[in-house]
Every structure is written in C-alpha cells, then in structure tokens.
C-alpha cells in the first residue's frame with residue numbers, strides 16, 4: 001500500500017491510541033534527535049518560540065527533568081508547575097488549574113497526575129496539546145516508547161520477542177503502556193507476580209499471565225522488573241519486601257533460564273535488593289542507563305510531533 | 315351534578331393488581347377513581363387516551379432529593395417536578411440529606427415542604443443517628459412524622475450487630491430496612507466495576523462480591539430476625555443468586571434494581587465519563603443480562619431510579635474523585651419501556667415493577683386502579699420519541715449517562731388525586 005503516512009495525534013494520552021506505524025514513526029524521529037544529545041552543543045532551534053509547561057501533581061524528578069531537558073534541547077521555553085493533588089485544597093480543580101495555565105498560552109502541557117484519565121480531562125479544558133507523563137495506574141506512554149527504542153537498539157525488531165514483566169502489574173502504568181506497546185509491535189508479553197499484583201482481565205490487553213516467575217523468564221529476550229512502591233505496603237498486597245524479593249526479585253540465578261543475550265530493564269529508580277539484585281541492575285545485561293538516555297530523545301520526538309512537526313497543526 | 319369529573323377516553327388500562335389489561339374509559343370523580351357509567355356528564359373533562367396506557371401512578375423507591383442541605387443540586391420541589399415528568403406520583407427519598415433525616419423534626423420538614431409539590435414524598439429515615447453506624451435512630455417518632463422505611467443508604471451499615479438490631483427494631487414498628495449492600499473493605503477507593511474495563515482504564519475496581527457478600531449477610535440477618543429486608547439498587551448477578559436462594563428459604567426479602575444496571579455496562583466509563591460513575595457501579599454484560607432476567611422472572615421486585623443529582627462541581631473532575639450517582643427520574647420509564655419492546659417484560663410486569671410492588675414494599679396507597687382509590691394515575695405514550703436535553707429535563711442537575719439520548723416512550727400526563735401534576739407538551 002502506498003498511503004502517505006502522517007502522524008495525526010494532537011495529544012499523547014497513551015499507547016492505546018497509537019498504531020504500530022505511529023510507534024515506529026516516533027522511534028524513528030527519536031533516533032534522529034538522539035544524535036543531537038551527543039553533540040558538543042546540544043541544542044537545535046526546532047521549537048524556538050514554543051512554550052512547554054510541565055505540570056507535575058506527583059513528585060517525579062526523573063521524568064520531569066527528562067521532559068525539561070528534551071524541551072530545552074529543542075529551544076522551547078519551559079516552565080515547571082508542581083501542584084498538590086490533596087483533595088483538601090477544595091475548589092482548586094484540575095479544570096481551574098488548566099484555565100489559569102491558558103493565560104501563559106502554552107503550546108504543550110506535560111501532565112503527571114495520580115488520577116487515571118486526568119490528561120483527557122485536562123485536554124477538554126485547554127487549547128494546548130497534552131502529553132501524558134503518567135496518569136495513575138493507567139499509562140505512561142513516553143516510558144513505553146523509550147523502552148521500545150532501547151529494545152530495538154539491541155534486538156532490532158520486537159516481533160516474536162518474548163518479554164517478561166515482573167512486579168505489581170495492577171498499579172503500574174509502565175506495565176499498562178508496555179503491554180499495549182510491546183504487543184502492538186508483535187512481541188509476546190508474559191507477566192508474573194503474586195496474584196495480588198495481577199489485575200482482572202489483563203489477558204484482554206494481550207498479556208500472558210504466568211503463575212511461576214520462572215515460566216515468564218524462561219527463554220525471554222527481555223526481562224523487565226517493575227519498581228515496588230513501598231508506600232503501598234499498607235494495602236497488604238505482599239507480606240513484606242523481604243519475601244517479595246525472595247520470590248520475585250530478579251537475580252542472576254533467575255536469569256540463567258533467559259536467553260543468553262537477554263537484556264534486563266527497569267523503569268527506575270531501582271530498589272536494589274528488592275525487585276532487582278544489584279549484580280543484575282549493574283551487570284552486563286542491564287540497559288537501565290540506556291533507557292534514561294533514550295528517554296530524552298523520545299520526549300524530544302513527542303514534543304516535536306505535537307508542537308512543531310506534523311500533526312500539531314489541527 | 316357538579317362533581318369534578320375527568321374521563322380518560324379509550325386508553326389501554328393496565329392494572330395488574332386487579333387483573334385488568336384492556337381498552338376502556340376511565341373515570342375520575344373528585345380525585346378518586348369512579349365507576350364508569352353510560353352517560354357522560356356534560357361538565358366532564360374528556361381526555362383522549364387512544365394509543366396511550368393508563369396505569370396506576372409510578373412509585374420510585376429510591377431517590378435523593380438533596381433537601382435539606384444541598385439545594386444547589388436539587389430541591390424537593392424540583393425533584394418532585396422531575397418525578398411527575400417521569401410519570402411518578404410518589405417517591406421515597408433517602409435520608410442522606412444534610413443534616414441526615416434521623417429525627418422526626420427533619421422528617422416533618424420534608425413532608426411539609428413536599429405538600430405543595432408535584433409528587434408525593436415518602437421519606438426513609440436513617441437506620442442510625444447521623445448514619446454513623448453506631449446508635450439506632452428513633453424509628454417510632456420518625457414513623458409518626460411520616461417515614462416509610464429506614465436505611466443508611468450511601469453509608470452502608472458495616473456493623474453486623476447494629477444491622478441485626480435495626481432489623482429487629484424496625485420490625486417492631488412495621489418498617490422495612492432498606493440495605494445499600496456494600497462491603498466497604500472490598501470497595502474502598504474503588505470507582506468502577508472491577509474487570510477488564512477497569513484494568514484497561516487503570517482505575518481501581520469494585521468487585522461484584524463487595525455487593526453480594528453484604529446481600530448475603532443481610533439476608534442471613536433477616537432470616538435470624540424474621541424482619542423485612544429490602545435490597546437497594548442490585549447491580550450484580552451474584553446478588554441476584556443470593557436473593558433467589560434467600561427467598562426460597564422463606565426469608566422476607568425484596569429487591570430493586572435501577573434502569574442503568576439493565577441498560578448499560580462498565581464500558582460506559584470508557585473515556586472517563588463521570589456520568590457513568592455510580593455506586594454500585596455499572597457492571598459486566600453478564601450482570602446486565604442477569605438483572606434483566608431477574609426482572610422478568612420475579613427475583614427482582616421493583617425498578618427504582620437511585621436519582622442522585624450532582625452539579626458539575628462534583629462531576630467535572632478526575633474520574634476517581636467524581637461523586638457517585640446519576641439522575642434518573644425522567645429516563646426510568648422510557649428505559650423500562652425498552653425492556654418491553656425487547657420482549658423481556660410485559661406491560662403489566664412494568665406496572666408491577668414500577669407501581670404495584672413499590673407501593674407494597676413501603677406500604678403506601680397506590681399501585682391500583684380499583685374504584686374508590688385515590689386517582690394517582692399516569693398516562694403513558696409508549697411510542698413517543700423524544701430527546702433528553704436541557705429542554706425536557708426538570709431536575710436541577712444534568713448528570714446522566716443518557717443525556718442527549720433519543721428515547722422512546724414517556725409519561726404524557728401525571729395525575730395526583732385526579733389533578734394534573736404534569737403534562738407533556740411538545
């Protein structure tokens with residue numbers, strides 16, 4: 001088919017909305033921007049005169065910094081707004097925040113929020129493009145895209161790969177986006193964790209649920225561990241970090257069943273000794289630092305596509 | 315003869331309580347249902363009802379009128395107007411106003427305000443003081459003031475011992491206990507049905523078991539006490555199964571569902587539409603089908619709206635922070651008429667579900683077109699197509715998943731003691 005491809009998304013809410021073609025286009029765009037980051041002068045004028053506002057209702061230095069660096073390398077003006085989601089600050093709704101923001105006439109709003117669906121709500125109230133930088137337990141598309149970019153640098157293609165995701169699938173937006181993104185590109189995604197971490201109907205998103213962690217890791221090309229949220233302990237999902245680590249912590253021994261060229265990933269920051277042993281996190285299979293580098297490139301691509309390049313116009 | 319006469323001409327009179335379903339004239343004299351005579355009095359007001367149904371006024375067991383305390387969402391007056399426009403001649407209002415209706419003074423205030431309104435209002439009193447789940451409220455005094463049932467709707471009774479005492483004490487005063495069945499330890503922080511859709515949306519789910527566990531507990535307590543239990547807004551197949559089993563054991567249990575549970579599923583929440591957020595939540599297709607079947611086979615006794623008005627302040631927010639509830643008084647009848655068109659229930663069953671059984675459950679007049687009864691009558695055009703919008707809505711709030719829908723069938727006239735409380739004009 002000779003149809004002309006065009007990136008047509010005004011907002012980036014999640015991997016659910018993206019086709020495999022969209023994903024590959026974003027990765028290709030990110031690759032071209034990655035080169036900029038290795039130049040002595042790491043700046044291009046692509047988004048000069050554009051305004052990017054990072055609105056983070058949840059603390060996240062890493063993702064916010066990554067978006068900020070991405071915007072600066074594209075010469076956009078950036079502002080950071082850290083807001084509290086506390087429901088006690090009554091009357092101050094997301095819609096109010098959005099209306100106040102519009103006074104700055106921003107082109108792109110990058111939103112991190114504890115509520116699933118918050119980016120869609122924000123987009124209803126603003127004229128700017130909205131990029132989801134993590135919404136509750138729903139999606140975190142830029143993380144998934146940087147994971148895909150990293151895997152592609154090692155495996156060239158995701159089709160037919162076996163990818164294991166281990167951890168709290170229920171509360172992980174990284175898992176939410178990666179299950180969607182990886183399967184769209186033809187990978188087989190196996191998830192493992194105690195049943196308290198496996199949400200109802202996750203198979204319908206395309207994931208294969210493994211009772212045994214070894215079943216997920218066996219012959220895997222990629223093993224990804226998710227960060228354990230310590231503050232969720234009170235929810236009695238697991239008895240202790242100690243026991244979790246014993247059963248599900250990714251260790252060198254566990255990886256013996258993976259493919260010899262398997263890579264190990266983690267969305268960071270790693271709780272060393274909990275979901276991943278230090279020898280694995282800092283070992284030869286680990287691509288965790290490459291993930292961080294690719295994060296900036298992917299976010300440059302997203303900003304470019306919604307604000308400067310094709311697709312941001314309508 | 316100078317009596318005030320109204321003659322409903324040629325409608326289909328559906329009165330299952332008296333075993334009647336057929337065409338005929340229907341006479342109302344001085345606000346009461348009268349014997350049909352041969353000669354039409356000269357001063358009678360004749361209302362053409364050809365192609366329409368004449369049914370006993372609809373009765374809604376479960377509404378939130380928000381007064382006193384949250385008049386910006388609804389008032390007794392606006393809620394009653396919405397009721398009349400929806401074909402209801404009477405509503406049972408839940409006690410979770412601000413303050414809670416847990417004493418006779420508040421009950422009297424509600425009843426007094428309602429006197430000048432377009433529908434009869436039968437308040438339900440609180441099970442416990444302030445619906446705090448600690449001490450029983452004064453049922454006898456509230457009953458003298460006008461309550462017809464007790465419930466801590468919106469704040470389920472967590473303590474089993476208190477629920478037992480409520481059933482016993484209410485039984486002594488011949489009041490049913492209405493149970494909003496929810497195990498809060500399972501539902502806490504949940505905002506929609508737990509299943510594929512909640513996983514896809516990344517929202518915390520509420521399993522169907524959170525409802526059916528409490529239905530079971532309350533049925534067991536009703537068996538223990540011999541008291542009358544009514545289960546509110548049943549949403550889950552598993553609850554239907556518990557109610558069926560309880561009834562076969564001879565437990566005095568009745569149950570209602572709401573139109574959204576037999577019309578929609580959890581898919582309605584896709585896109586984070588907060589108008590699809592209510593408690594209990596919209597459930598799976600299998601649950602929806604079980605609810606429809608239970609309305610037909612008699613396990614569910616009534617259709618109630620759970621009319622729950624909220625302003626945009628509570629609804630135009632993040633899904634997990636949005637208030638639970640939807641308005642329903644004006645959409646209940648058309649959505650139930652869809653069940654008739656789908657062949658799920660008969661017109662007579664519709665009247666049982668929306669009038670006969672609700673009247674019996676709370677022990678109020680109505681549900682019958684017997685001669686001599688007060689003429690609370692609803693005239694239904696089962697075919698009329700109309701759209702639910704600003705122009706047709708009478709509630710102060712607009713939080714409905716059916717907003718903007720084209721619906722088929724509606725009340726075209728609602729009469730309270732022979733007086734026209736509402737008339738539909740196109």
Ligand SMILES: [Zn+2]
Pocket residue numbers: 467468494546547593594
């Ligand atoms: Zn309720």
